[in-house]
Amino acid sequence: MKTPFVTKDQIVSIAEKYPTPFHIYDEKGIRENARKMQAAFAWNPGFKEYFAVKATPNPTILRILHEEGCGTDCSSLAELMMSEKCGIVGKEIMFSSNDTPPEEFAYAAKLGATINLDDITHIPMLEEVCGIPERISCRFNPGGFFEISNAIMDNPGDAKYGMTRDQLLEAYSYLAAHGAKEFGMHAFLASNTVTNDYYPTLAGILFSLAVEIKEKTGVALSFINLSGGIGIPYKPDQVGNDITAIGEGVRKVYEEILVPAGMGNVSIYTESGRFMMAPYGHLVTKAIHEKHIYKEYIGVDACAANLMRPAMYGAYHHITVLGKEDAPCDHTYDVTGSLCENNDKFAIDRQLPKIDMGDYLVIHDTGAHGFAMGYNYNGRLHSAELLLREDGSVVEIRRPETVEDYFATLNGFWDVDL
Numbered sequence: 402m403k404t405p406f407v408t409k410d411q412i413v414s415i416a417e418k419y420p421t422p423f424h425i426y427d428e429k430g431i432r433e434n435a436r437k438m439q440a441a442f443a444w445n446p447g448f449k450e451y452f453a454v455k456a457t458p459n460p461t462i463l464r465i466l467h468e469e470g471c472g473t474d475c476s477s478l479a480e481l482m483m484s485e486k487c488g489i490v491g492k493e494i495m496f497s498s499n500d501t502p503p504e505e506f507a508y509a510a511k512l513g514a515t516i517n518l519d520d521i522t523h524i525p526m527l528e529e530v531c532g533i534p535e536r537i538s539c540r541f542n543p544g545g546f547f548e549i550s551n552a553i554m555d556n557p558g559d560a561k562y563g564m565t566r567d568q569l570l571e572a573y574s575y576l577a578a579h580g581a582k583e584f585g586m587h588a589f590l591a592s593n594t595v596t597n598d599y600y601p602t603l604a605g606i607l608f609s610l611a612v613e614i615k616e617k618t619g620v621a622l623s624f625i626n627l628s629g630g631i632g633i634p635y636k637p638d639q640v641g642n643d644i645t646a647i648g649e650g651v652r653k654v655y656e657e658i659l660v661p662a663g664m665g666n667v668s669i670y671t672e673s674g675r676f677m678m679a680p681y682g683h684l685v686t687k688a689i690h691e692k693h694i695y696k697e698y699i700g701v702d703a704c705a706a707n708l709m710r711p712a713m714y715g716a717y718h719h720i721t722v723l724g725k726e727d728a729p730c731d732h733t734y735d736v737t738g739s740l741c742e743n744n745d746k747f748a749i750d751r752q753l754p755k756i757d758m759g760d761y762l763v764i765h766d767t768g769a770h771g772f773a774m775g776y777n778y779n780g781r782l783h784s785a786e787l788l789l790r791e792d793g794s795v796v797e798i799r800r801p802e803t804v805e806d807y808f809a810t811l812n813g814f815w816d817v818d819l
Contacts, residue, residue, distance in 0.1 A: 402726075403637050405683060405763045406430060407789065409723035412685055412761045415787070415795050421761070422686040422703035424772045425787040425795070426457075428465060430681040431768075432791070435469035438677065441648030445655070447668025451495040453629055454480040456674025456769035457682070459786055461798040463487045466677065474629075474672040475514070478505045485512055495626065495672065497540065497587060499562055503530045510534060517587045517626070521568040524575060538585035538626065539564060539572050541610065547590040549598050557590050566610070573620040585624040585670070586611060593632030593675060597643055600627050601650030604669075608658040611667065626670040627651070633679045635717050635766055642676070675769040682768020684708050684718075684784075688760045697734050699756050704738025705745040706781035708767055709774040712744040719765040720748055728754035736762070740779050772799075782807060 406427040407415075415425070435450070442448040451474040452466045458480060463473060464487050472493035473484040484494050494514035498505060501519070503526055509516050510531035517538040518524065527533065542563025546556050557563070564572060573584060590603055604627060611622045634641040651669065659667055684707055690700030710716040720736060722728070730752040738745040747764055756762075775783050786799035808814050 403719045403721065403765050404726075405721050405723065405765070406681070407683065407685070407723075407763065409761060412723055412763075416685075416687075416761070419785055419787055419795075419797060422684060422701070422707050423785040423787050423801070424707075424767055425683050425685060425789055426462065426678075426768055426798075427681040427789050429789075429791045431462070431465055431678065432469055434677060434681065435466055435471060437644050438671070438673070439470055441644045442651070442669060442671070444648070444652050445669045447624065447666075449493075449668065449670050450677070451493075451626075451670060451672045452677055453672050453674030453769075454483065456773060457678045457771075458483060458773055459798055460487050461788055462678070463489065467493075471677075474674075475509070478502075478508055481505070481508050481512060481514065490514075492536070495538070495587075495670070497538075497628075497672070501526075507531050515585065517585070518572065519562055519564075521564055521572045524572065528579070533576060533580045535581060536583040536585075537576055537581045538587050538624070539569055539576075541566070541569055541586055541588040541607070543588075543590070543606065549594075549596060549602050563588065569610075570614065570617055573614055574618045577618065577620050583623050584620050585626060586614075586622055587626035587628055587670075589628035589630055589672075591630050594630050595632045595634055595639055595642060597646045597650060599630055600647050600671075601654050603627055603630070604651045604654045605658065608654060611664060612658065612662045615662070615664065621664065622667055624668040624670055626672065628672045629674055629676070631671075631673055631676040633675055633766060635719065637719055644676075678768035679766045679770070680768060682766070682771055684764040684767040684771060686762050686764065688756050688758055688762065691756070691758065696750075697732065699734045699736050701736060701738060701747070701762060703747075703764070703784070704740045704779075704781055705742065706738070706740065706775055706778060707784050708747065708764060708771050709776065710770060711747050712742065713774075718747060718767065720751065720753060721763040721765065722754050722756055723761040723763060725754040725760070730754055732756070740781065742778075777807060780804075780807060 451472040491513035496509040496514040497517040499519040540563040544558040686701040686703035692698035705712040736748040782802040785801040
């Protein structure tokens with residue numbers, strides 16, 4: 402079973418000041434997990450975790466992770482600006498975007514961020530808007546299917562990201578001839594993997610390619626970015642990743658491939674979002690309706706606008722009914738929101754304890770790609786974000802959206818007599 406990091410008594414008290422629905426994050430868990438990540442790769446002196454801002458774009462979260470040694474992985478102007486406001490600049494930013502507008506390249510260069518080029522055709526634009534920086538990275542896409550132990554993990558050949566091997570070699574040669582002096586490589590080949598073999602397998606591919614790049618172009622990479630892809634066990638019967646074992650697996654491959662090639666000074670980077678944050682966030686919502694037709698439905702005050710993953714991917718998120726953790730799960734419910742879409746369901750045919758109106762439900766593992774993927778369909782508003790501090794206090798780190806916010810971009814709206 403999954404255990405919430407908040408109790409019913411805590412939520413009852415919190416909801417008196419901050420009405421549901423809201424996302425709440427666990428500072429203690431976030432910090433402890435960040436330290437485990439750092440320890441797992443401490444064997445590599447240049448190791449850096451660049452937290453994927455897109456997963457949880459909140460300055461308070463970025464500052465907490467920065468205090469624990471993390472930089473940021475940005476993919477848009479807004480994410481660059483948020484990092485800058487948090488005092489995260491220069492080499493502590495990895496700018497990995499695609500189909501990138503020129504002004505975003507320019508802003509990343511102004512901040513001194515490491516620009517990670519998604520495509521070889523981006524090089525002329527980069528030259529035009531800010532010149533070739535001395536430190537630069539390129540993204541690799543090997544094509545085909547990515548397999549671990551004969552099991553297909555994902556399909557890079559169908560992804561829009563990255564360069565082919567030949568393009569990569571051409572890009573490094575060109576960049577080296579036009580002013581670049583420090584080089585990196587980046588790849589993301591599978592999402593939400595729950596296996597300790599993903600990073601070591603990916604590392605083996607990239608480390609071997611790094612040796613080939615050096616032999617064919619003379620470019621010696623100074624860092625290799627394994628990106629994200631380490632997942633979490635969303636279902637309670639899944640076994641989670643062991644980050645210590647993952648770090649050790651990467652170390653072995655490093656010593657087998659890079660060290661003999663005279664490349665034992667290459668820094669390892671990661672760009673985790675889900676692994677760093679997902680388990681340390683809950684969406685807290687209240688049961689406000691029940692419906693008895695062909696199925697049993699529980700309507701809550703949150704909806705897919707607050708957590709899109711179940712509607713978009715059919716993703717599983719565990720649900721705890723606070724105060725009923727030890728009650729038998731002898732009722733079958735669809736747990737739904739209020740959107741005019743039939744996929745607005747947090748759970749389908751889920752075995753849960755009997756739910757009464759006013760019960761608080763914790764939807765687990767929403768700390769990454771939860772609030773961040775919210776939207777305003779049906780005029781539903783973004784919720785508040787709260788932080789459970791290490792001392793047990795709670796602070797609002799983003800206020801809930803208001804109808805005034807929602808209407809603010811409509812020119813002349815408030816001039817109309819309603």
